[in-house]
């Protein structure tokens with residue numbers, strides 16, 4: 001699984017504008033404020049089903065009771081692969097009604 005260069009990552013992230021590329025170009029993340037705690041946990045559960053289907057698993061951080069941060073990196077290569085962008089694009093519709 002090839003590691004994406006910073007240039008490749010900067011290009012791919014244009015297709016998923018809610019996501020941010022880390023300064024070290026090793027991960028992408030999206031943070032959103034959910035309606036409430038139960039909604040945030042529901043999103044985590046939806047994402048878990050997708051992650052199992054894709055066999056690619058994000059780091060999920062639920063902080064401040066309803067702030068959900070989703071981080072994607074490919075642990076096997078300690079960097080970004082195409083898979084991270086594929087899974088991010090599939091997560092977005094699950095979060096469609098949430099604010100940033």
Ligand SMILES: C[C@H](O)[C@H](O)[C@H]1CNC2=NC(N)=NC(=O)C2=N1
Pocket residue numbers: 055056057058072073074075076077
């Ligand atoms: C065998 C299995 O597919 C691998 O261990 C997968 C599981 N999910 C994974 N998820 C992420 N984000 N990175 C990985 O390297 C990874 N490896």
